[in-house]
Amino acid sequence: MSLVNFTSFDFDQLFAMSDDTNPIMMLIWILPIFFFVFYGQRIQLYVTSGEIKKGIGKLDGFRNESREELINYVKKNLKPVDDPVQKIDRFIDYFTIMPVDMDPNGIVDKVRHIVRSREDYTREHVRSLSPQMSNIELTKVQTLLEIASSLQMIYKIINHMYLTAKKQNNYPLILPLQMILPFIMEQSEAMKEAIPVFKKGQPVGDGIGPMVVGKMMLKNQKETVAFQTVLAKSEFEGRNLFFLKAEGPGSTVGRPADGLEKIVSENEIDVIIMIDAALKMEGEDSATVARGFGAAIGGIGTEKFEIEAIATSKNIPIFSIVVKQSVKEAITLMTKEIADKADDVRTQVYEMIQENTTQGQSIAIIGVGNSAGVPQ
Amino acid sequence: MFSKKKIILEYTVEKCSKCGMQKKRKFSEGDVLFTECSKCDSCDGMSFIEKIFGETLEQ
Numbered sequence: 320m321s322l323v324n325f326t327s328f329d330f331d332q333l334f335a336m337s338d339d340t341n342p343i344m345m346l347i348w349i350l351p352i353f354f355f356v357f358y359g360q361r362i363q364l365y366v367t368s369g370e371i372k373k374g375i376g377k378l379d380g381f382r383n384e385s386r387e388e389l390i391n392y393v394k395k396n397l398k399p400v401d402d403p404v405q406k407i408d409r410f411i412d413y414f415t416i417m418p419v420d421m422d423p424n425g426i427v428d429k430v431r432h433i434v435r436s437r438e439d440y441t442r443e444h445v446r447s448l449s450p451q452m453s454n455i456e457l458t459k460v461q462t463l464l465e466i467a468s469s470l471q472m473i474y475k476i477i478n479h480m481y482l483t484a485k486k487q488n489n490y491p492l493i494l495p496l497q498m499i500l501p502f503i504m505e506q507s508e509a510m511k512e513a514i515p516v517f518k519k520g521q522p523v524g525d526g527i528g529p530m531v532v533g534k535m536m537l538k539n540q541k542e543t544v545a546f547q548t549v550l551a552k553s554e555f556e557g558r559n560l561f562f563l564k565a566e567g568p569g570s571t572v573g574r575p576a577d578g579l580e581k582i583v584s585e586n587e588i589d590v591i592i593m594i595d596a597a598l599k600m601e602g603e604d605s606a607t608v609a610r611g612f613g614a615a616i617g618g619i620g621t622e623k624f625e626i627e628a629i630a631t632s633k634n635i636p637i638f639s640i641v642v643k644q645s646v647k648e649a650i651t652l653m654t655k656e657i658a659d660k661a662d663d664v665r666t667q668v669y670e671m672i673q674e675n676t677t678q679g680q681s682i683a684i685i686g687v688g689n690s691a692g693v694p695q
Numbered sequence: 696m697f698s699k700k701k702i703i704l705e706y707t708v709e710k711c712s713k714c715g716m717q718k719k720r721k722f723s724e725g726d727v728l729f730t731e732c733s734k735c736d737s738c739d740g741m742s743f744i745e746k747i748f749g750e751t752l753e754q
Contacts, residue, residue: 521705522728522747530728537729568727652703652749661746692747693728 360490367490367497371481374500378474381511385467386411388514392463397449397456406448410441411468431621455520458547458569462517462691466510473507509647516652517570522692524648524657528594529564531664532686533695536562541695545577549695555669557678561586567690575616575685576625582683583629589680591630591637592671594664595687596657599643606656607643608664610671615639616687638675640667699753707747709733713740722747 355362386407393403415437418429438461445460446452452460477496484493516523522530536551544550544563553560561582565573582588595615599605614626614637630637642660672682705722709732716737726732726744733742 519722519724520727521722534729652705653747655706655746655748655750658708658746658748694730 361488364484364488364490364493367493368481368485371477371493371496371500374504375474375478375481377504378470378477378507381507382467382470382474384511385463385470385514388518389460389463389467392518393448393460397452397460399448400450403448406444407464407467410444410464411471413437413441413468414472427621427624430619434619434621455569458571459517459520459691462570462689463514466514466517470507470510473503477503506646509650512647513650516650517691520568520570520692522653522658523650523689524644524653525596525650525688526653526691526693527596527642527657527661527664528686528688529567529690529693529695530653530658530661530686531594531668532562532564532684533567533690533693534661535560535665535668535684536564536695544581545574547571548573548575548578550578550582551695555672558672558676559586559681560672561588561681561683562686562695563683564686564693564695565688565690567693567695570689570691572618572687572689574622575687576622576629579626579629579683579685583633583635586681588633588635588683590672590676590682591626591635591685592668592682593626593637593639593685593687594668595639595641596644596649597641598649599645603643605644605648606654606660608660608667609641609643610667611639611641613637613639615641636675638671640664640671702752702754703749704752705747705749708745709742710745711735711738711740711742714738716742717745718742 390404390407393399393407415433418426418433420426441461441464442457445464446457448460477500480496481493484490484496513523535553536549539551539553539562541549541551543566547566547569549564549566551562553562563575563578563582565571565575579591591614593615595617597609597615599607614623614630616623616626626637629635642657642664644654644657648654648657668684676682706719707722707726709718709720710716714735714737716735718736726747728744728747730744731741732744734740735742
Protein backbone atom coordinates (compact mmCIF):
# COMPACT_ATOMS: atom_id res chain seq x y z
CA MET A 320 0.00 0.00 0.00
CA SER A 321 1.50 3.36 -1.01
CA LEU A 322 1.08 6.41 1.19
CA VAL A 323 0.20 9.85 -0.13
CA ASN A 324 3.33 11.90 -0.61
CA PHE A 325 2.81 15.24 1.23
CA THR A 326 6.13 16.69 0.21
CA SER A 327 6.01 16.61 -3.54
CA PHE A 328 3.80 19.56 -4.60
CA ASP A 329 3.41 19.62 -8.30
CA PHE A 330 1.84 22.83 -9.55
CA ASP A 331 0.86 21.18 -12.79
CA GLN A 332 -1.44 19.03 -10.74
CA LEU A 333 -2.87 21.86 -8.72
CA PHE A 334 -5.66 22.70 -11.12
CA ALA A 335 -5.89 19.29 -12.72
CA MET A 336 -8.73 16.87 -12.17
CA SER A 337 -7.19 13.69 -13.53
CA ASP A 338 -6.94 10.40 -11.63
CA ASP A 339 -3.33 11.02 -10.60
CA THR A 340 -4.04 14.47 -9.06
CA ASN A 341 -2.71 14.97 -5.56
CA PRO A 342 -5.78 15.08 -3.22
CA ILE A 343 -4.18 17.77 -1.06
CA MET A 344 -3.87 19.99 -4.12
CA MET A 345 -7.52 19.49 -4.87
CA LEU A 346 -8.47 20.38 -1.28
CA ILE A 347 -6.45 23.60 -1.42
CA TRP A 348 -8.80 25.11 -3.97
CA ILE A 349 -12.00 23.22 -3.30
CA LEU A 350 -12.16 24.09 0.42
CA PRO A 351 -12.13 27.89 -0.09
CA ILE A 352 -14.99 27.52 -2.55
CA PHE A 353 -17.15 25.91 0.14
CA PHE A 354 -15.86 28.36 2.72
CA PHE A 355 -16.85 31.37 0.62
CA VAL A 356 -20.20 29.83 -0.33
CA PHE A 357 -21.19 29.61 3.34
CA TYR A 358 -19.29 32.54 4.88
CA GLY A 359 -18.74 34.91 1.90
CA GLN A 360 -21.61 37.23 2.76
CA ARG A 361 -20.53 37.42 6.38
CA ILE A 362 -16.97 38.37 5.36
CA GLN A 363 -18.37 41.04 3.00
CA LEU A 364 -20.56 42.28 5.84
CA TYR A 365 -17.49 42.73 8.08
CA VAL A 366 -15.47 44.48 5.37
CA THR A 367 -18.34 46.78 4.33
CA SER A 368 -19.44 47.52 7.87
CA GLY A 369 -15.89 48.71 8.68
CA GLU A 370 -16.14 51.35 5.93
CA ILE A 371 -19.66 52.37 6.98
CA LYS A 372 -18.59 52.64 10.60
CA LYS A 373 -15.91 55.15 9.58
CA GLY A 374 -18.56 57.18 7.74
CA ILE A 375 -20.90 57.07 10.75
CA GLY A 376 -18.04 58.26 12.96
CA LYS A 377 -17.63 61.27 10.64
CA LEU A 378 -21.37 61.96 10.68
CA ASP A 379 -21.34 61.84 14.48
CA GLY A 380 -18.50 64.38 14.44
CA PHE A 381 -20.41 66.65 12.03
CA ARG A 382 -23.59 66.68 14.14
CA ASN A 383 -21.66 67.39 17.35
CA GLU A 384 -19.64 70.11 15.65
CA SER A 385 -22.76 71.79 14.20
CA ARG A 386 -24.48 71.69 17.61
CA GLU A 387 -21.42 73.18 19.34
CA GLU A 388 -21.09 75.89 16.69
CA LEU A 389 -24.76 76.84 17.10
CA ILE A 390 -24.57 76.96 20.90
CA ASN A 391 -21.35 79.01 20.82
CA TYR A 392 -22.81 81.42 18.25
CA VAL A 393 -25.95 81.99 20.33
CA LYS A 394 -23.97 82.42 23.57
CA LYS A 395 -21.36 84.74 22.03
CA ASN A 396 -23.47 86.94 19.76
CA LEU A 397 -27.00 87.00 21.11
CA LYS A 398 -26.54 87.30 24.86
CA PRO A 399 -29.39 84.88 25.72
CA VAL A 400 -31.54 85.47 28.80
CA ASP A 401 -31.15 81.88 30.10
CA ASP A 402 -28.81 79.02 29.31
CA PRO A 403 -29.78 78.16 25.70
CA VAL A 404 -28.35 74.59 25.61
CA GLN A 405 -31.48 72.78 26.72
CA LYS A 406 -33.75 74.73 24.37
CA ILE A 407 -31.38 74.25 21.41
CA ASP A 408 -31.17 70.51 22.07
CA ARG A 409 -34.96 70.36 22.04
CA PHE A 410 -35.15 72.29 18.73
CA ILE A 411 -32.52 70.08 17.10
CA ASP A 412 -34.61 66.97 17.78
CA TYR A 413 -37.79 68.44 16.29
CA PHE A 414 -39.28 66.36 13.50
CA THR A 415 -41.91 66.98 10.82
CA ILE A 416 -44.60 64.45 9.95
CA MET A 417 -45.70 64.87 6.37
CA PRO A 418 -49.45 64.62 5.64
CA VAL A 419 -51.08 61.44 4.34
CA ASP A 420 -50.87 61.22 0.55
CA MET A 421 -53.29 58.31 -0.06
CA ASP A 422 -55.73 60.92 -1.36
CA PRO A 423 -53.49 63.48 -3.11
CA ASN A 424 -56.30 66.02 -3.45
CA GLY A 425 -55.28 69.12 -1.51
CA ILE A 426 -51.89 67.68 -0.47
CA VAL A 427 -49.97 70.82 -1.49
CA ASP A 428 -52.00 73.02 0.87
CA LYS A 429 -51.47 70.52 3.68
CA VAL A 430 -47.70 70.34 3.08
CA ARG A 431 -47.47 74.14 2.88
CA HIS A 432 -49.40 74.45 6.14
CA ILE A 433 -47.16 71.99 7.99
CA VAL A 434 -43.90 73.46 6.65
CA ARG A 435 -44.96 77.05 7.42
CA SER A 436 -46.22 76.09 10.88
CA ARG A 437 -42.84 74.54 11.60
CA GLU A 438 -41.02 77.65 10.32
CA ASP A 439 -43.24 79.97 12.37
CA TYR A 440 -42.84 77.84 15.48
CA THR A 441 -39.04 77.67 15.12
CA ARG A 442 -38.79 81.41 14.45
CA GLU A 443 -40.75 82.35 17.55
CA HIS A 444 -38.85 79.93 19.77
CA VAL A 445 -35.48 81.05 18.42
CA ARG A 446 -36.55 84.63 19.13
CA SER A 447 -37.40 83.62 22.70
CA LEU A 448 -33.68 82.79 23.22
CA SER A 449 -32.89 86.49 22.98
CA PRO A 450 -35.87 88.81 22.42
CA GLN A 451 -33.62 91.71 21.33
CA MET A 452 -32.07 89.89 18.39
CA SER A 453 -32.43 91.49 14.96
CA ASN A 454 -34.33 89.82 12.13
CA ILE A 455 -31.06 89.17 10.27
CA GLU A 456 -29.56 87.40 13.30
CA LEU A 457 -32.81 85.46 13.66
CA THR A 458 -32.62 84.11 10.11
CA LYS A 459 -28.95 83.16 10.66
CA VAL A 460 -29.74 81.20 13.83
CA GLN A 461 -32.72 79.57 12.11
CA THR A 462 -30.50 78.40 9.25
CA LEU A 463 -27.81 77.12 11.65
CA LEU A 464 -30.52 75.28 13.54
CA GLU A 465 -31.81 73.70 10.31
CA ILE A 466 -28.26 72.50 9.51
CA ALA A 467 -27.72 71.05 13.01
CA SER A 468 -31.16 69.42 12.92
CA SER A 469 -30.57 67.90 9.45
CA LEU A 470 -27.15 66.52 10.44
CA GLN A 471 -28.66 65.01 13.58
CA MET A 472 -31.44 63.34 11.55
CA ILE A 473 -28.99 62.00 8.92
CA TYR A 474 -26.77 60.52 11.64
CA LYS A 475 -29.71 58.86 13.36
CA ILE A 476 -31.11 57.29 10.16
CA ILE A 477 -27.75 56.00 8.87
CA ASN A 478 -26.80 54.64 12.31
CA HIS A 479 -30.18 52.93 12.58
CA MET A 480 -29.79 51.24 9.17
CA TYR A 481 -26.25 50.13 10.04
CA LEU A 482 -27.10 48.73 13.47
CA THR A 483 -30.16 46.90 12.11
CA ALA A 484 -28.05 45.19 9.43
CA LYS A 485 -25.40 44.26 12.02
CA LYS A 486 -27.97 42.99 14.50
CA GLN A 487 -29.63 40.77 11.89
CA ASN A 488 -26.25 39.77 10.38
CA ASN A 489 -27.93 40.62 7.10
CA TYR A 490 -25.60 41.54 4.25
CA PRO A 491 -28.28 42.53 1.68
CA LEU A 492 -29.64 44.98 4.24
CA ILE A 493 -26.30 46.84 4.35
CA LEU A 494 -26.01 47.08 0.54
CA PRO A 495 -28.36 50.09 0.05
CA LEU A 496 -26.51 51.84 2.86
CA GLN A 497 -23.17 51.22 1.16
CA MET A 498 -24.60 52.64 -2.08
CA ILE A 499 -26.09 55.83 -0.65
CA LEU A 500 -23.34 56.60 1.88
CA PRO A 501 -21.00 58.50 -0.52
CA PHE A 502 -23.88 60.85 -1.51
CA ILE A 503 -24.92 61.30 2.12
CA MET A 504 -21.31 62.07 3.11
CA GLU A 505 -20.99 64.64 0.29
CA GLN A 506 -24.14 66.45 1.40
CA SER A 507 -23.25 66.26 5.10
CA GLU A 508 -19.74 67.62 4.50
CA ALA A 509 -21.28 70.45 2.47
CA MET A 510 -23.66 71.25 5.33
CA LYS A 511 -20.80 71.24 7.82
CA GLU A 512 -18.77 73.60 5.62
CA ALA A 513 -21.81 75.88 5.23
CA ILE A 514 -21.87 76.71 8.96
CA PRO A 515 -19.08 79.37 9.00
CA VAL A 516 -20.46 80.91 5.79
CA PHE A 517 -23.91 81.50 7.30
CA LYS A 518 -22.36 82.69 10.56
CA LYS A 519 -20.40 85.38 8.71
CA GLY A 520 -23.41 86.29 6.55
CA GLN A 521 -21.59 85.60 3.28
CA PRO A 522 -23.39 84.81 0.00
CA VAL A 523 -23.70 81.14 -0.95
CA GLY A 524 -23.81 79.64 -4.48
CA ASP A 525 -27.60 79.34 -4.27
CA GLY A 526 -27.70 83.11 -3.82
CA ILE A 527 -26.82 83.83 -7.46
CA GLY A 528 -30.51 84.45 -8.36
CA PRO A 529 -31.04 87.03 -5.57
CA MET A 530 -27.59 88.52 -6.38
CA VAL A 531 -28.53 89.13 -10.03
CA VAL A 532 -31.98 90.55 -9.22
CA GLY A 533 -30.75 92.39 -6.09
CA LYS A 534 -28.36 94.50 -8.16
CA MET A 535 -31.13 95.28 -10.68
CA MET A 536 -33.31 96.50 -7.78
CA LEU A 537 -30.63 98.68 -6.19
CA LYS A 538 -31.67 102.17 -7.28
CA ASN A 539 -35.42 101.54 -7.09
CA GLN A 540 -37.83 101.86 -4.21
CA LYS A 541 -38.45 98.58 -2.42
CA GLU A 542 -41.61 97.36 -0.71
CA THR A 543 -42.36 94.21 1.27
CA VAL A 544 -44.79 92.26 -0.86
CA ALA A 545 -44.96 88.99 1.11
CA PHE A 546 -43.28 87.55 4.19
CA GLN A 547 -39.48 88.12 3.87
CA THR A 548 -39.99 88.98 0.18
CA VAL A 549 -39.36 92.34 -1.49
CA LEU A 550 -40.58 93.93 -4.70
CA ALA A 551 -39.13 96.79 -6.76
CA LYS A 552 -40.62 98.31 -9.91
CA SER A 553 -38.62 99.66 -12.81
CA GLU A 554 -38.80 100.28 -16.55
CA PHE A 555 -36.71 99.01 -19.44
CA GLU A 556 -37.16 100.07 -23.08
CA GLY A 557 -40.86 100.84 -22.59
CA ARG A 558 -41.59 97.68 -20.57
CA ASN A 559 -42.62 97.51 -16.91
CA LEU A 560 -40.36 95.36 -14.79
CA PHE A 561 -41.34 93.86 -11.41
CA PHE A 562 -38.30 92.57 -9.54
CA LEU A 563 -38.94 90.06 -6.76
CA LYS A 564 -36.49 88.44 -4.35
CA ALA A 565 -36.11 87.22 -0.78
CA GLU A 566 -35.33 90.02 1.66
CA GLY A 567 -31.57 90.13 2.17
CA PRO A 568 -29.06 90.16 3.68
CA GLY A 569 -30.81 87.74 6.04
CA SER A 570 -30.63 84.01 5.33
CA THR A 571 -34.05 83.30 3.80
CA VAL A 572 -35.62 82.17 0.54
CA GLY A 573 -38.71 84.30 1.16
CA ARG A 574 -42.11 83.45 -0.28
CA PRO A 575 -41.83 84.22 -4.02
CA ALA A 576 -45.16 82.53 -4.87
CA ASP A 577 -47.07 84.79 -2.46
CA GLY A 578 -45.20 87.79 -3.87
CA LEU A 579 -46.03 86.81 -7.45
CA GLU A 580 -49.69 86.29 -6.53
CA LYS A 581 -49.84 89.84 -5.18
CA ILE A 582 -48.14 91.28 -8.30
CA VAL A 583 -50.46 89.35 -10.64
CA SER A 584 -53.56 90.39 -8.68
CA GLU A 585 -52.68 94.08 -9.11
CA ASN A 586 -51.02 94.09 -12.56
CA GLU A 587 -51.30 92.37 -15.89
CA ILE A 588 -48.13 90.34 -16.22
CA ASP A 589 -47.16 89.08 -19.69
CA VAL A 590 -43.99 87.11 -18.95
CA ILE A 591 -42.33 85.62 -15.85
CA ILE A 592 -38.54 85.20 -15.79
CA MET A 593 -36.98 83.16 -12.99
CA ILE A 594 -33.26 83.09 -12.15
CA ASP A 595 -32.00 80.31 -9.93
CA ALA A 596 -29.08 78.02 -9.17
CA ALA A 597 -29.48 74.47 -10.53
CA LEU A 598 -27.68 71.25 -9.72
CA LYS A 599 -25.13 70.40 -12.38
CA MET A 600 -24.78 66.90 -13.74
CA GLU A 601 -21.52 65.00 -13.30
CA GLY A 602 -19.17 66.05 -16.10
CA GLU A 603 -20.85 69.41 -16.57
CA ASP A 604 -18.75 72.49 -15.86
CA SER A 605 -19.60 74.47 -12.78
CA ALA A 606 -21.06 77.98 -13.26
CA THR A 607 -22.38 77.32 -16.76
CA VAL A 608 -25.47 79.36 -17.59
CA ALA A 609 -28.45 77.72 -19.27
CA ARG A 610 -31.82 79.02 -20.40
CA GLY A 611 -35.09 77.14 -20.43
CA PHE A 612 -38.83 77.08 -19.86
CA GLY A 613 -40.78 76.39 -16.70
CA ALA A 614 -40.50 77.44 -13.07
CA ALA A 615 -36.90 77.27 -11.89
CA ILE A 616 -37.32 76.82 -8.16
CA GLY A 617 -36.38 74.03 -5.78
CA GLY A 618 -37.50 73.24 -2.28
CA ILE A 619 -40.29 70.98 -1.16
CA GLY A 620 -42.45 71.88 -4.19
CA THR A 621 -45.22 74.04 -2.73
CA GLU A 622 -43.79 77.35 -4.05
CA LYS A 623 -43.25 75.82 -7.50
CA PHE A 624 -46.81 74.46 -7.53
CA GLU A 625 -48.24 77.86 -6.63
CA ILE A 626 -46.16 79.72 -9.25
CA GLU A 627 -47.17 77.21 -11.94
CA ALA A 628 -50.83 77.51 -10.91
CA ILE A 629 -50.72 81.33 -11.15
CA ALA A 630 -48.97 81.20 -14.54
CA THR A 631 -51.42 78.62 -15.89
CA SER A 632 -54.54 80.47 -14.69
CA LYS A 633 -53.38 83.74 -16.29
CA ASN A 634 -51.75 82.06 -19.31
CA ILE A 635 -48.34 83.62 -18.57
CA PRO A 636 -45.24 81.95 -20.07
CA ILE A 637 -42.39 81.22 -17.64
CA PHE A 638 -38.79 81.51 -18.83
CA SER A 639 -35.86 80.58 -16.66
CA ILE A 640 -32.13 81.11 -16.48
CA VAL A 641 -30.08 78.79 -14.28
CA VAL A 642 -26.48 78.77 -13.12
CA LYS A 643 -25.24 75.19 -12.74
CA GLN A 644 -23.37 74.14 -9.60
CA SER A 645 -22.79 71.17 -7.28
CA VAL A 646 -24.62 70.54 -3.99
CA LYS A 647 -21.55 71.71 -2.10
CA GLU A 648 -21.18 74.91 -4.15
CA ALA A 649 -24.88 75.70 -3.66
CA ILE A 650 -24.69 75.91 0.13
CA THR A 651 -21.11 77.02 0.74
CA LEU A 652 -19.37 80.35 0.03
CA MET A 653 -20.04 81.43 -3.56
CA THR A 654 -17.14 80.49 -5.83
CA LYS A 655 -15.37 83.03 -8.03
CA GLU A 656 -16.66 81.27 -11.15
CA ILE A 657 -20.29 81.63 -10.03
CA ALA A 658 -19.86 85.23 -8.82
CA ASP A 659 -18.26 86.15 -12.18
CA LYS A 660 -21.40 84.97 -14.00
CA ALA A 661 -23.69 87.52 -12.32
CA ASP A 662 -23.12 90.21 -14.99
CA ASP A 663 -23.53 87.70 -17.82
CA VAL A 664 -26.86 86.47 -16.36
CA ARG A 665 -28.05 90.07 -15.95
CA THR A 666 -27.28 90.71 -19.66
CA GLN A 667 -29.14 87.52 -20.60
CA VAL A 668 -32.20 88.64 -18.61
CA TYR A 669 -32.37 91.88 -20.61
CA GLU A 670 -31.83 89.93 -23.86
CA MET A 671 -34.67 87.59 -22.89
CA ILE A 672 -36.93 90.59 -22.24
CA GLN A 673 -36.09 92.10 -25.65
CA GLU A 674 -36.61 88.78 -27.46
CA ASN A 675 -39.87 87.75 -25.82
CA THR A 676 -41.78 90.93 -25.05
CA THR A 677 -42.86 94.10 -26.79
CA GLN A 678 -43.11 97.70 -25.57
CA GLY A 679 -45.87 98.30 -23.04
CA GLN A 680 -45.77 94.74 -21.67
CA SER A 681 -45.02 93.83 -18.05
CA ILE A 682 -42.47 91.29 -16.85
CA ALA A 683 -42.01 89.73 -13.41
CA ILE A 684 -38.36 88.86 -12.73
CA ILE A 685 -37.85 86.55 -9.76
CA GLY A 686 -34.45 85.93 -8.17
CA VAL A 687 -34.87 82.55 -6.53
CA GLY A 688 -32.57 81.30 -3.79
CA ASN A 689 -31.12 82.03 -0.38
CA SER A 690 -30.46 85.73 0.09
CA ALA A 691 -27.81 85.32 2.82
CA GLY A 692 -25.40 88.24 2.41
CA VAL A 693 -27.33 89.58 -0.60
CA PRO A 694 -29.23 92.83 0.03
CA GLN A 695 -31.22 94.74 -2.57
CA MET B 696 -4.66 58.90 1.37
CA PHE B 697 -2.55 61.40 -0.53
CA SER B 698 -5.30 64.00 -0.99
CA LYS B 699 -4.19 67.59 -0.53
CA LYS B 700 -5.67 69.79 2.17
CA LYS B 701 -8.01 72.41 0.74
CA ILE B 702 -8.22 75.92 2.14
CA ILE B 703 -10.86 78.42 1.07
CA LEU B 704 -9.61 82.00 0.80
CA GLU B 705 -12.38 84.58 1.12
CA TYR B 706 -12.22 87.69 -1.07
CA THR B 707 -14.20 90.89 -1.54
CA VAL B 708 -14.17 92.79 -4.83
CA GLU B 709 -14.82 96.53 -4.65
CA LYS B 710 -15.90 98.46 -7.75
CA CYS B 711 -15.91 102.22 -8.17
CA SER B 712 -19.32 103.49 -9.23
CA LYS B 713 -17.70 106.35 -11.19
CA CYS B 714 -14.64 104.97 -13.03
CA GLY B 715 -15.42 101.25 -12.75
CA MET B 716 -12.01 100.46 -11.23
CA GLN B 717 -12.02 97.12 -9.39
CA LYS B 718 -9.99 96.20 -6.32
CA LYS B 719 -9.70 92.70 -4.88
CA ARG B 720 -8.96 92.36 -1.16
CA LYS B 721 -9.35 89.84 1.66
CA PHE B 722 -12.89 89.55 3.02
CA SER B 723 -13.38 91.28 6.33
CA GLU B 724 -16.19 90.68 8.83
CA GLY B 725 -19.16 92.95 8.09
CA ASP B 726 -18.66 93.09 4.30
CA VAL B 727 -22.06 92.95 2.59
CA LEU B 728 -22.71 92.95 -1.17
CA PHE B 729 -23.68 96.24 -2.87
CA THR B 730 -22.82 98.36 0.17
CA GLU B 731 -20.68 101.49 -0.05
CA CYS B 732 -17.29 100.72 1.47
CA SER B 733 -14.49 103.17 0.62
CA LYS B 734 -13.28 105.97 -1.63
CA CYS B 735 -11.85 104.98 -4.98
CA ASP B 736 -8.02 105.11 -5.21
CA SER B 737 -7.97 106.55 -8.73
CA CYS B 738 -10.87 109.05 -8.67
CA ASP B 739 -13.10 110.73 -6.10
CA GLY B 740 -15.96 108.24 -6.59
CA MET B 741 -17.26 105.80 -4.01
CA SER B 742 -16.54 102.08 -4.22
CA PHE B 743 -19.23 99.46 -3.70
CA ILE B 744 -18.83 95.81 -2.87
CA GLU B 745 -19.40 94.07 -6.21
CA LYS B 746 -18.63 90.46 -5.29
CA ILE B 747 -17.80 88.27 -2.30
CA PHE B 748 -16.43 84.85 -3.15
CA GLY B 749 -14.13 82.03 -2.11
CA GLU B 750 -11.14 80.59 -3.95
CA THR B 751 -9.93 77.11 -3.10
CA LEU B 752 -6.23 76.65 -2.49
CA GLU B 753 -4.76 73.14 -2.35
CA GLN B 754 -1.88 72.54 0.06
